[in-house]
Structures are given as structure tokens and as C-alpha cells.
Amino acid sequence: MAIVSGMDLLRHLRFFVAVADSRHFGDAARDLAMTQPPLSQGVRKLERHLGVRLFDRDSRGVRITPAGQALLPLSRDLLRLAIALQDQAAELLVSHQVRLGVATDLDHLTDAVVRVLAGTGDGVVPTVGGSVELADLLRDGLLDLAVVRHPGIIDGLTAGTVLVLPTRLEGPSGSDSLAACSLPIAVPPRHHQPPAHDQFIDALRRAGHSGSVVEAPDATQRRALLAAGNTAEIVPAPRGAVHDPALPPLRVRVIAPHPNHRRPEIDHDRATQALEQALTR
């Protein structure tokens, strides 16, 4: 008697159930995307293994035997359980991708930040949101790292150095000074990071601007307001561009869960370093 391993048993049970369902070896082989000879061979091996005949084969076709009928429900159960086992294992499969939060304030720097992690290691799954929300996701274990506006409340998390990014004024009439700009500034909503928002408005007033702002939920909306000539915008200056030191800078930092709550699959320090380099290069 042939020794049938556990894996073979499940495979042969699939054959058995397929033939029982279609009452035809050819149709069953097609359903299983295989040819008929190995299917017939497999069923015969299963019959030998179990010591009972499962099908009667004659000129009129295939009929399931009373023994086959009796074993069919358990066979279906075994296959269902095998699938359930695989599904659960798939859910437990640990992803090595970095779940990265990116603050909406980063504007075009978002590309550089996401790319630096996408290009190395196991890739990245980005989430764009307000800094307060991203910090909450980190605390709940739903993110591995986040680039957020500074300053903000980051209790329970660890933070990298404060990165002070130069900015540029974008308005309808080219590069006015902030003091000469009479338009409100389009900014992310205050609730995205209240202390940073308040600090930004204080800096606008310090520079001679009225401090009036329009809170727009995302960068596209801010672009649209700018295009309409309704607002100006202060965005991170492109690499190497001349920037006005009177403009309030964009302060950001990379935050991570407390070391005890980090996923061991992720190299947080290396990823943080890469992000900081991408932001300041």
C-alpha cells in the first residue's frame, strides 16, 4: 500500500470532491486546471489509502459508491478547515513594509520622504494625515514611523531631532515679501497640530503679515485657492532655491513608538535616519 502523506491526502481529497461534484473525470480535471491521467491516478491512490472504493466506473460514466457518499461530508470539512488554516496563517504573516505616516504639511516633500523608504528594504505603506492623528495611530500601533509637524504633543512616543526646513512664499504676484502680502495664507487645518499652527500664525504677524489664514484640508485644495488668487501659500523651498529667512520655516520631526512597542521587523533607527536625510538633503 502506498504511503500517502498529509499533503497528498488533502490534494487527493480535492480530487475526490471535484469528481463527486461533477460526476465526470474530464470535467473535474478541467475544474482543477489539470489533465485527467494524474487526477484518475490520484483518486485511485486515495482509494488504496483508505481501503474503500469511492467511485464505480463503467461505460455509462462515474457513480459515487455508498462508501464514497459516506466519506464525502468529512472530506469537505477537511478541505474547508485546510483553507481556513491557510487564511489565518496569511493574516498572521508579518509584513516588513514600513507603515509610514506623513503630515499633510509636507507638500511636495512627501515624494522624497516616501521614495527614500520605498527604494530601500521591504518598501513602505504611506498614510497622509494631520500630525495629531498620526501620533494617535503610532500610539495605537497602526504606524511604525511618522513625519509630523513640530511642536506638538508626543507623549509616549520618541522623537528625532527637530528639522528646520526653509520655506518659500507662493502668491499670485510672484515672490512678494510676507509684509507686503495682503492675501491670507492657505494652511492645513489648525486641528492637525494646534501648537505648530499657533506658532506659525505668531510668526506671520511677527513678519508683518496680518496673520489671517484659510484652513484647507489638503494640498490640492490649497493649490486651488492659490490658483484662484484667493490666498498665498508658504511651502517648503525646493532644494538649492534662494529662500527668504523672514519666512517662518517648516519645523518637522520623525516620531516613533516607544522602543518597547516597536515592531522588531522594522529597523526604526535606520529608517528615521533615511527620512531625516531625505528631508534635509
Place this chain on the structure above:
Amino acid sequence: MSQRDHRHDLEQIARDAGVRAHVHAVRLSEPTEPLGLAADVEVAIASVYKLPLALVWADLVEAGELDPAEPLRLAAGARMPGPTGIAVLQDDVTMTQRDLIRLMLTISDNAAGDAIFGRIRSGRIHHRLTQLGLPAALVRQSSAEETRAILRDTESADRPAALRALADPDHPTYTSQYDPAYSSAATPDQLTAVLRILWSRAGRAHDLVRAAMARQAWRHRIGSGFPHDDVTIFGKTGSLGSLRHEAAVVHFPHEYPIAVAVLTQAVRPEQHLPRVDAAIGELARRAVTPLRMPDTPRPTPPARRS
């Protein structure tokens, strides 16, 4: 509104203002259900140490151990410079203990605080605090020691330079004086306990301390939550870098006084944050309001004749 809803309210205000907040409020009457947020967490209290120091002083005066009229000499060369009062002066000053207490409380004069601290000495201060059931850490050190620590931590030549270093928005700067293990420290409920003891005392020295607290020069923190001319705020603030505190008794006419302590640390480092000062007022108002109660039974209306 439940305790939990109140806590949630207070948390929202703190979060919106960008501060970590520790709050405790309790009515100074029969034991009540107190109200607070992280009320048992110990934090560095900066100049709020002058409040328990004033209580110790008044107790010792009433016990006959100190003479409130004793003149103390504060030689110019022996004083640590500070932001207000005698600490900004150039020449020698001689002043009685009770007037030093008044300057220490009304304008948080560091030189006056140091003189009282030095006159009583830390051993006797700690002994008295322990007798009152309070931790000695409430008055761990004088203002001069606090100033020396921030000069050392920030490598600065004087106090204004040290405070500028702590206020740099681009370079977060740390000082041991943010750490309750190295500074005068308290939980909010310990500070309301200090106020409860102070309000339970009948001595003249205690009267003097309470009167000085009512004349505190600024009303931008807890006072901003009670913009009513007939409400007395007996407060003592404390400020250092990102720390902004106040402990106060809020007294509405014809109501029981309510002790409240609001201790905050801001995530913004700047020296001037009016929004945070206002949030302290808002936190105090939200904590105090549910505890308000008339101190005399309302006259029963005459029975209606049918």
C-alpha cells in the same frame, strides 16, 4: 456631567492649547468629590514653591519661632539677580520678614524668597512640611539654586540668556529644573492641600499671606478664567521655560472658597504664550464651576397663602 466627562473636557482644552496639564480643584468646605486631571502626578513647580514656604513661615511666626518684624539685610553682592522686585535692584536692601513675604507673593520676588528660605533654613522648612503631612520636596530649593541650575544646564552667563536658550524653537533645550526629582515639586492635589491648610488657619501671619496672595500683580492665568471684579483670586504662579503654573483659591462672594491648582508644560518653548495662560484660566474655570456652592443656606421663601 460625570467625572470622566469633566476629565475629557479638561484634556481637550489642554490638547488644544498644546500643553500637558495637571489639574486639581476642591471646595474648602466639608470633604467634597474633588475634580481633576492627572491630579496625583508630581511635576516641577518652579516659583509655586513660595506658597508652601509662606505657609511654613506663617506657622512658625504663630508658633513664636520667627519674628515677622525682624529686619533682614539683603546685600547686593549676595543676591541672585531675578526678574522682579529686590532681585532687579542694584543696592543693598534691608527689609522685615513680613514685607519680604509680601514681595515674594505679590510679585514672586526671587531675592525675597531666597532671604526667607535662608532665614528659616531648609531643615526647619522640611521638618514643618513633614509635620503638616506634606512632602519636603514642595520646597526642595531656593530660587537662587534654581537659577544656578538653569545657568549650568544651558551654559549661560545670566538668567535672561538661560531663558532665551530654553525658548529656542529650533533647538529643544532641556534643564534639570523640568524634572521633579531635581526641583521643588508637587502634585496638584498636594498644592490644594497646602491651600486647605492655609485657609484653615486663623493667625495674623496667615491673614498676611492670604492678603498678599489676593494682591498678586498678574491675573492672566487662573484669574483670566474669572473675569469678575467681585471674585477674589488668591494666587501664586510659577514659571520657568515651558512650565506655567498657578495654585489659587477662587472666592465668589457668598460661596465656599475653592482651591485649584493648574500645572502645565507647553510643547512650544517660547517665553510668551498668552494662549497657554488663557488655557490655564479656562482649565481652572471648568474645574471650579461644578464645585461652586453657597456658604449660607438660602432663606426659605415665606409660605404662600392660598
